[in-house]
Amino acid sequence: MATRNFSMKRKAPSQKIVFSFAFVLMALYTLLILFFFVYGFLISVKGSQLDVNDDIVSKTLFSLPKHFSLKNYVTCFVDWEKYTNFSYLTMVWNSCWRTFASAFLSWFSTALVCYILVHYKSKFTEFLYFVGLLVAMLPLYGGQGATYRLYKNLNLMNNPMINICSITLYGAYFFYMYAFWKSISHSYIEAASIDGAGDYQTLFRVMLPQVLPSITALFIMQFITAWNDYESTAVYMPEFPNLSYGIYVLSERSIYIGIIPMYFAGVMLALLPVLTLFLIFQNSIMEKVYLGGLKG
């Protein structure tokens, strides 16, 4: 870190201009992104739908509220059900257990599978890695209809057991996990074995703790993706709606039924858990996640 700071101080004037220009551009981009979040918050604290209507007529929707109110953050817990047939609390609960179950199962199974593929080399594990490579690169597009029919035939629609499909051989972060395990020397396994540790002990007490900081970042990313997924909820689990699905369903109606401030309050609340998680783990996510090349 010190060497990098040292090099920054010795930048030539032309370099400084480029870096200053990049700073200005990135600051503008940051303002643009933040604008959307501030805009959503401002609408969510407007006193009533009438205030919103007035603002639309006067073209001042992006403005401080005339009557600042946080009551929308309370009413969305009470009134959401009137418009979507499911309560906000139900959605919060569904989001929590569904997201945790699917993200954890996929993350944990992929981590263990990659551990075997990297540290228990054999012709069979090499074959499995090759199949993973093939799966990632094979552009197969037509499976959705068959998957839909399969889930229906197996009675997995609107069934919590659907989470069993998250136990994957090649999860979303397969190649990342593979790269993480490859960075851990195999000699730890040999040393643990000499000390009399069994395979499970070696995995859970010696190896897993070493990759945990990195793969935790992947879990958070997977958690965020699952938390925000509404398209698969719409297809497979509409009777177990999560917050994202509720937001999607209500967004289809909000313009017409006059509950825009409450809707945006709901959006802001849904954002809180993942935002908190992201802020806690942002250093891990931004610095420890890396992806190697595809060999094979």
Add this chain to the structure above:
Amino acid sequence: MVGLSSLSQKQKNKLRRAMFEASILILPMAVFVVFWIYANLDSFLLAFQKEDYVSGSKELMFTLDNFKTVYRELFKDKILLGYFKNTVLFFAVALFINLPVSILMSYFIYKKIRMYKFFRVVAYLPNIITSAALVVLYKYTFMAGGPYDAILAKFGKEFTDLFTGSSALTMLLIFNVMFGFGPNMVVLGGAMNGISQECLEAGEIDGCTWFKELTLLILPMIWPTISTIIILGFAGFMSSTGPILAMTANNPETFSLSYVLYSYATGIGYFGQNIYYASAVGLTMTAVAFPLVVLLRKLLNRIQED
């Protein structure tokens, strides 16, 4: 049957190791066989089937009609061709705008530009909010009474709805560009963090400018990561899309092949459910994309070797 006690220590270790591997692999493999291999094989068969509505029995019968419809919609009516063009546009934007800009942003963040931590957090923010909500915020920005309308009014211009007609596709593409830097930045930032400092210092002593440092030192060193992003992106290039379901679900001018497949396969969105036709479209897409992916991988590997 040979008892465990009669096995040598080496054989016992081998057996224990095999049991350990099996305990971890067996369930994921079973799920993979059922939900990936079977589903994809079934989708192949579905493409050649249709329900017999004529006799009213609704029994499945072998047919090439789905492919005939694909052919007609692709080359005669050119409906699918339009969706294909949109898909290529979505992919091109991701490859030629999002990826290069992500590389540049990652570079400046890697070089610890002022407020770099804040910038990288904000760049990832769009990825932590559900796209359904982000789409609504985006739409409210450009709707009547919103900030866009206010700016137009200041310049005496009349408001036009940008989410209808042909401008809707542009709005989708802008959305993809604006909010699409985060994931690439995470991966590229991680790759840059793994670069040896000594190498960059040597370049600096030799008088490398920032551009030379980026193009001649950093890019070659993170090339495996970049080529992986490109290969994986290309493998799924026909599934390139935007948040069509939430933004422009009733405007066919904006449809991508991925959205069409989703809608036909599930019955949600613009089209009614037809899993047979969806499978035929998917199979056609695979037939077109597969050779391209193989060629691209060879090309990228050659670049890496060079």
